[in-house]
Amino acid sequence: MFFGTCDPFVVAYIARMSKPTTLLDARAMDRTLRRMADEIVELNGGTDDLVIVGIERRGVQLAERLVRLIEAQENVIVTRGALDITLYRDDLQTVGPRPVVGRTQLPLTLDGKRVVIVDDVLYTGRTIRAALDELADFGRPSRIALVVLVDRGGRELPIHADIVGRTVEVSPDQRVDVFISEVDERDAVILADRDAA
Amino acid sequence: MNGPLGKDLLGLDELTADQIRLILDTAVPFKEVSERQIKKVPTLRGMTIVNLFFEASTRTRVSFEFAEKRLSADTVNVASSGSSVSKGETLVDTARNLEAMRIDMVVIRHPASGAARFLAERIDSNVINAGDGTHEHPTQALLDILTLRDRFGDLAGRRVCIVGDVLHSRVARSNIHGLRKLGAEVAVCGPRSLLPNAVEELGVQVFDRIEAAIEWAEALNILRLQLERMQAGYIPSLREYNRVFGVTSERLDKAPHDLLILHPGPMNRGVEIDSDVADGPHSVILHQVTNGVAVRMAVLYLLAGGRPDLADAAKGGAR
Numbered sequence: 001m002f003f004g005t006c007d008p009f010v011v012a013y014i015a016r017m018s019k020p021t022t023l024l025d026a027r028a029m030d031r032t033l034r035r036m037a038d039e040i041v042e043l044n045g046g047t048d049d050l051v052i053v054g055i056e057r058r059g060v061q062l063a064e065r066l067v068r069l070i071e072a073q074e075n076v077i078v079t080r081g082a083l084d085i086t087l088y089r090d091d092l093q094t095v096g097p098r099p100v101v102g103r104t105q106l107p108l109t110l111d112g113k114r115v116v117i118v119d120d121v122l123y124t125g126r127t128i129r130a131a132l133d134e135l136a137d138f139g140r141p142s143r144i145a146l147v148v149l150v151d152r153g154g155r156e157l158p159i160h161a162d163i164v165g166r167t168v169e170v171s172p173d174q175r176v177d178v179f180i181s182e183v184d185e186r187d188a189v190i191l192a193d194r195d196a197a
Numbered sequence: 198m199n200g201p202l203g204k205d206l207l208g209l210d211e212l213t214a215d216q217i218r219l220i221l222d223t224a225v226p227f228k229e230v231s232e233r234q235i236k237k238v239p240t241l242r243g244m245t246i247v248n249l250f251f252e253a254s255t256r257t258r259v260s261f262e263f264a265e266k267r268l269s270a271d272t273v274n275v276a277s278s279g280s281s282v283s284k285g286e287t288l289v290d291t292a293r294n295l296e297a298m299r300i301d302m303v304v305i306r307h308p309a310s311g312a313a314r315f316l317a318e319r320i321d322s323n324v325i326n327a328g329d330g331t332h333e334h335p336t337q338a339l340l341d342i343l344t345l346r347d348r349f350g351d352l353a354g355r356r357v358c359i360v361g362d363v364l365h366s367r368v369a370r371s372n373i374h375g376l377r378k379l380g381a382e383v384a385v386c387g388p389r390s391l392l393p394n395a396v397e398e399l400g401v402q403v404f405d406r407i408e409a410a411i412e413w414a415e416a417l418n419i420l421r422l423q424l425e426r427m428q429a430g431y432i433p434s435l436r437e438y439n440r441v442f443g444v445t446s447e448r449l450d451k452a453p454h455d456l457l458i459l460h461p462g463p464m465n466r467g468v469e470i471d472s473d474v475a476d477g478p479h480s481v482i483l484h485q486v487t488n489g490v491a492v493r494m495a496v497l498y499l500l501a502g503g504r505p506d507l508a509d510a511a512k513g514g515a516r
Contacts, residue, residue, distance in 0.1 A: 084226065087238035087268075092502040101226040101498075108234065137235045 037069035088130035110139035125159035208333035223495035264493035338371030353380030361420030386410035416457035
């Protein structure tokens, strides 16, 4: 329906539309996660007191994958957790309530633990700000590290990731979609235009 | 200018099944907040909520207050005695004065049916009905329904009987509306003098004998028999009420299946419910109380957010 009009805005808009690009396919994602798992162990000097916490929702599956890789590699059991930061968001008044709040499942106390937060995409940093606030209510970890599959730039807060799967500079009108087989039936990271379906 | 529930929560009669499900689904993760060591999340930080109670209440008021505090709202309690209400100030004047101090929400309990709506139409703050006369008590019914859902899963086709003084019960009315919207089959059981005229028009079955109700139902929601009812001549005596309509373990033992026992409290042990039933293995009465805090947190959360005027501006800015 756009093509019938000559509105210059629409023309410029079409010109900017590009085909979705695959940033990581399934094999590349697997390779990246293996490297990230190694880096997590290296960063923490082993697996003692390690707690790997995924952020709802795809961070949870990524965290689970990383935990399994570390467990297989190091022959240990790693504590895991899930974090839903909905109640710690700073935009309730403007964006309104998220329809469904997810669950937070964490060990009873995080005192003295080495916590690794896992998320799929790092963008403005506001989710991580909320996650740090929420973790603080569960105790005082000895260290908190941030691990993301994709760092797309565009930070609005002074937050950086310790371990990154893939760094890409992405403009605000594009989005990074992470697909994980546990929820999406395939593994992939795709760069697409924001308004594309 | 409103979120998924609109500005106010006045009754379940005016909610859709989807809105009721949304509240119940939202309440589930809120249960976990109350299990934490630090039972508090910053969601409603900076919001001011007034609990305006014109009628005695322990459970509901404390439950609302916990829900508000666990979401980090600032709360003020106003009771009719000891406030300017006892000096003859009208409801609207009280509320307008409170609103002039910049509040965000009012939780109101009032002996007059329709008081919550009357207030909601006259002030800008969100209004939550915590019981108005014999009309509705939506959060109580929501916590009852959440408790039933915890045990039954989907409520469609499940059989719930409300026992006792349905005539004066806002809890019964809210439960009937909510349960029917979720597809449950609802019945009432009690002396005819304590059932509303033409109660069948609400879409419920009527049992005149408690034995028949127990045989039919999968869950009983037993209402408190207010002792004033005897003085007013609705029932001959409390002992007789207990003998004819009391839920006793002897009666439950004859049922072909186990029944879930609910009671909104406060209980008259030995009148509408016997102690061994109230404390028995199928009683979920304390589970209801736990769920009450979660349901009220969900309602506060859903009403507090959602200012689409701002939301649109925010989304437009992001584009």
